[in-house]
Amino acid sequence: MIKVTNLVKNYGDFQAVRDISFDVDKGEIFAFLGPNGAGKTTTIKMLTTLLKPTSGTVELDGLDPSVEHNEARKRFGIVFQDPSLDDELTAYENMDFHGVLYKVPRNLRRERIESLLKLFEVWDRRNDPVKQFSGGMKRSLEIARGLLHTPKILFLDEPTLGLDPQTRNQLWTHVKKLNDEERVTVFMTTHYMEEAERVAHRIAIIDHGKIVAQGTAQQLKQQTGGETLEQAFLALTGSTIRDEDASSVDQMRNMARMFRRGRS
Amino acid sequence: MSAIYILWLRQLKRYVRSKPRIIASLGQPLLFLLALGFGFGPIFQRAGQGNYIQFLAPGVIGMTILFTAVFSGIELIWDRQFGFLKETLVAPVPRILVMIGRTLGGATVAMIQGLIVVLICLVAGFRVTNFQALPEAILVMVLVSIMFTALGTAIASVLSDFQGFQLVMNFLVMPIFFLSGALFPLTNLPTVLNAVATIDPLSYGVDGLRSALIGVAHFGLPLDLAVLSVIAAALVGAGSVLFSRIQL
Numbered sequence: 215m216i217k218v219t220n221l222v223k224n225y226g227d228f229q230a231v232r233d234i235s236f237d238v239d240k241g242e243i244f245a246f247l248g249p250n251g252a253g254k255t256t257t258i259k260m261l262t263t264l265l266k267p268t269s270g271t272v273e274l275d276g277l278d279p280s281v282e283h284n285e286a287r288k289r290f291g292i293v294f295q296d297p298s299l300d301d302e303l304t305a306y307e308n309m310d311f312h313g314v315l316y317k318v319p320r321n322l323r324r325e326r327i328e329s330l331l332k333l334f335e336v337w338d339r340r341n342d343p344v345k346q347f348s349g350g351m352k353r354s355l356e357i358a359r360g361l362l363h364t365p366k367i368l369f370l371d372e373p374t375l376g377l378d379p380q381t382r383n384q385l386w387t388h389v390k391k392l393n394d395e396e397r398v399t400v401f402m403t404t405h406y407m408e409e410a411e412r413v414a415h416r417i418a419i420i421d422h423g424k425i426v427a428q429g430t431a432q433q434l435k436q437q438t439g440g441e442t443l444e445q446a447f448l449a450l451t452g453s454t455i456r457d458e459d460a461s462s463v464d465q466m467r468n469m470a471r472m473f474r475r476g477r478s
Numbered sequence: 479m480s481a482i483y484i485l486w487l488r489q490l491k492r493y494v495r496s497k498p499r500i501i502a503s504l505g506q507p508l509l510f511l512l513a514l515g516f517g518f519g520p521i522f523q524r525a526g527q528g529n530y531i532q533f534l535a536p537g538v539i540g541m542t543i544l545f546t547a548v549f550s551g552i553e554l555i556w557d558r559q560f561g562f563l564k565e566t567l568v569a570p571v572p573r574i575l576v577m578i579g580r581t582l583g584g585a586t587v588a589m590i591q592g593l594i595v596v597l598i599c600l601v602a603g604f605r606v607t608n609f610q611a612l613p614e615a616i617l618v619m620v621l622v623s624i625m626f627t628a629l630g631t632a633i634a635s636v637l638s639d640f641q642g643f644q645l646v647m648n649f650l651v652m653p654i655f656f657l658s659g660a661l662f663p664l665t666n667l668p669t670v671l672n673a674v675a676t677i678d679p680l681s682y683g684v685d686g687l688r689s690a691l692i693g694v695a696h697f698g699l700p701l702d703l704a705v706l707s708v709i710a711a712a713l714v715g716a717g718s719v720l721f722s723r724i725q726l
Contacts, residue, residue: 302492314480315570
């Protein structure tokens, strides 16, 4: 369902993603694990048409997202790592906006919005502007929105960041149900090893833009001799602490630097 | 179509909900109208040019539309910073439709602000002398709104945060306003100023409003409408191209 071959993304001299390849089968839940700044989000951006790869190819359901943008976009849904709601709109309006863009028919849209907002316990506050929501509620709303249309592929980029255990549980139960009943392919990233172990069929570990290991949780543990997935992860990626992803200001500076270099 | 509609509706909802912004954006036109209008009124009169408020009002209406429209377009930077842009960019909607929806939304907001300022001008003593040309006046306002919203969107598509915003205001938007003939007649100007005013798109907007509302023309309404249509179309085109190239 997802086929990535020799994917590379460079920002000037910095190699964010270095020649990675992997396949995700239809109906599979695939977890992408890695320390901060390892290239997880950059990879997801290239898979979801937000970023053009420097080289290499991506196939989503047989389509190249950098050429057939719209057909590819119809195939997937995504929950982003960082906020992507309109704070001035209400929870319901955010959901409705999404539903219209994804052409979910009006009646079905109403039904699904209601059931998802109830599932993630945002229904009572549906008519409040999102700017009044707590961080956790915004997160819940984002997840509910990502599930509003039923895509073939679901990208979840650290979806449980800042969620309470109840909502986290709700999310994974729902994702597993979608996967079992509707054969939705799931591509997820997370920092919580127990989540990856619980839901993912296969796991890839990425570090410094390279995939350092792939396989089932069991295989990774055997390969490294670790007892838990966390130990396996640390054995593969080392225990030094990584820089956080660059802030937008840093990115801006990098861009400016690249721009100058490009012209001189 | 439904995508354009929902994007348009969103811009409008955001506008209606930000009451402070509506009020704040009316302060500037009011100040120009009162300070310049009444301040320079006697001199203008003595120079034999007639009533300055009559002359200035279309300029102030044009100014309001210019500022509101560019700002609505530039709001795109906000969406980028607060992350909402991603939501529209991964949706299965051609980006050109996203751009058109946003632009129509921003243009509608600019149009509403423009109409409010028309009312303020009427209160300040502005009198429309030619009611038959009201549809043309509205058409000029619509074109100016679309033109500058598209310009704002095009600029915001290549800026990734607000660092460049002040630059755009001081070196593009302010000159467009001050050199347009919104404040002074375009006759007997020094050559350089005349040349700049001739290539300033707002000159045609203000001139179009003057010819439609009070029957005073420099370029003439047909030329005004032609120039505005061509530039609006070109900017919507350029904006669409730049917008569809956005990478995050």
